[in-house]
Amino acid sequence: MAPFTHILTCLFGTGSWVSISGMWVELPLIVPEIPEGWYLPSYLSVIIQMANIGPLFVTLMHRFRPGWLNEVAAILFIISLGTMASFLLAFFWKETLVIGGVRHSVTLLVLTFFLALVDCTSSVTFLPYMMRLKPQYLTSYFIGEGLSGFIPAVVALIQGVGVVQCHNQTLTTNGTLGNATLGYELKAYYQPANFSTQTFFLFLSTMMAISLLAFLFLNIHLAVGRQRNSGWYHDRDLGVDKGGLALRHQEQSEERPMIRPLRNLKRNACSSFGTGTYMWIEVLFIFSMLAWVNAVTNTVLPSVQSYACLPYGNNAYHLSVTMAALANPLACLIAMFFPIRSLLLMGTLTVIGTGIGAYIMGMAVLSPCPLLVHESSGAVLIVTAWVFCVLTLTYVKVIIGLILRDEGHSTLVWCGAVVQLGSLLGAFSMFPLINIYKLFTSGDPCNTKCLK
Template sequence: VVSSDTDMALLVHLLACIFGTGSWVAINGLWVELPLIVNELPEGWDLPSYLTVIIQLANVGPVLVTLLHKFTPGQQKEIVIIYIIVSIGIIASFLLAFLWRETTLIAEELHSTAFLVITFFLSLVDCTSSVTFLPFMMQLPPKYVTTYFIGEGLSGFLPGIVALGQGVGMAKCVNVSQTTNITNDNWTEAVDVYLTEAQYQPPNFSIEVFFFVLTAMMFFCLVAFGFLTRISRKFSPSSKRLVPDQTIYITSIESEKTRKDHWHQDPAADLSAPKAKYSLLQFLFIYLTVAWVNALTNGVLPSVQTYSCMPYGNTVYHLSAALGSMANPLACVIAMFLPNRSLLLLGSLSVAGTGFGAYNLAMAALSPCPLLHSFRVGGAIIVFSWILFIGTLSYVKVMIGVILRDESHSALVWCGAAVQLGSMVGALVMFPLVNVYYLFKPGDPCNTQCPL
């Protein structure tokens, strides 16, 4: 009997982990794949700025689910919603593999309409998972919620691993001829003009294969959820209320990767920690920090990651996107086992993370000729700067969530509002700067002349 119970517990842990990976795997996958996609779609280096706005628009999903819960309560409805959104994620990921290259002429400019529309639905799925997945997990004993958080962290880690295995196509400069008509007085002559353009070598496997991998991950999430719905009926209702006191909820709408504030669990050590009482000024500092940090991580910096990394080469951009997506769950793990509630430390880390973000933004502003662009050390610095930027600010977000969890439910509600406000302002400020005023300049690895 003991062996049977142990086997069942291991099975539930595995299912909870797989279910958790489906929470943000689609959007995380898109961010780590952008180094290859930006070279193929007409938006080019501006594509990440479009994604940040689209992800903000996907906030409509959590809002609708919240209103639905308010006016039509019931657990069975929640299960139906999860089935619907995960199914949408599977279909959208599958369609993306076939339609991501399709373009449409809008206002005399080509746009990757299919990619952007499907991305909206993937964002809708991932954003809505923030307000549906964990409430469902409350029907299981608390020990399985911890495993769910591990799976949620893997939703950023696994796409990064797959992207690293995929590699990135190296660029080589080739001479190509282009016929141009030259008109002089009464005659026109066709002249062949030779230009140098960058051609990218194919990666280890195609973008389409990567999207099929994302589809498979979403499918496994659906299968795991199906089994969990059956298993959850075996647990008594008394276990359902054990979870909220041991978890925190931070509303999050992100990116690339982003990026992501989610529910996180604090170790048992936190349960015995005395609750700190903060002054009004300290609360103001906390909420302003939340808004500032999320503005940077969810809006400002993701919009210009291409400009800060691509001048150093496709490989540098690829590494910064993939390793950056893995820095977020790593920071969450560190926050679990090495929590520190000191506002002085969190403020210092926020300043340090802002410094790394400022360096990344400065390199984007200097595009296509950032500092040390011709040297390997320049590429290494920008990769480490992106990793440290995401890692330090992710730790800050998690620990602020832990602090506010111990204060009150309304404190978490205000935290969620600060997250949304900061993310929205960051995305809306950067979009016109990138796409209307063109303050950031793209480059060409074969034709851009930069001083050494």
């Protein structure tokens, strides 16, 4: 296990979702400058789902034209596209056009579509590419994927995005005898950023460029080439077996101590998935859990994070965003030292994480007056809930990634497709609840109008 290869793999993984993650955390600075205002998040949700045309195309190519799509060329293209789109955003994100008599941020929306296309397609290209390296490096990739959300969040905090100060404002009314003072209330004032949105987008472009360079080194550097898993590489669906079978079986036995090693012939005859290790009912369980945890962590809970956290104050909101982003790579780091491939553990952690997520959802429903809203313990509890929810469910995703990596190249393609499918279903479920039926009410970081 070469440290240099782990570093390159981690840097390669940071290019997976850094662009869209950066767009979300930068919204408080973008929204006041564009005509869409706070309708922009709704536009972004639709654009990101439209970008799923990328993973759909890749998945169909692997299914109906196996071997036709050059994986390395595809990854080079999408990372280069993301780098260029982020760079152009830095200079043109404020540009608008009049369409149908209404001014729109066409440049911002179009370039965001390309960023989303890059990030969505990474799920079905980056993961299958990891089949070319030894299994140990998959966890490093997941750490990088987690950092793709954590690093932009930290930079946004340094930038000062969404920093609020509460000031007294006098409430007055006009009367026949003059203005009358009704009282005072706290009003939120957002502080100017420490550096511009243009600088932030240039930073995202730099991160994408670093990911591109790391990917190039993974392909051409001799030190990395010696770590290649050529003797173990096997794709059952393509009928490719490049030799080294004895070593491959030895590697599997070393890498998968938690999987039941003995399967009778009847059990194997019931399964035609991957290497035949799992029956179809277990395969269905694995993919169902994969879709569920990605729906919860990628779309369902993030869409209500402001409702669940803002009533406890602006600090609670920002801590929940940052600490949850930190919990993602932390879970991957834990998985590097404890790569337990257990369906029982996977199911147990999914139930625990879902239960914590249910508490978060409950607080969002109760907004702007959730439980313990006037108590510091309430803020501590909601931040802790976010951290442990992301920690447990991210570990589940890593477990599933390790399991499916052992089952073959095409399995990782389907893994990426299910990740996007789960996120898509989560977004479609939450959009009408938030934007149409208005089931959630935002809290005010300065005023909590709730009875003690």
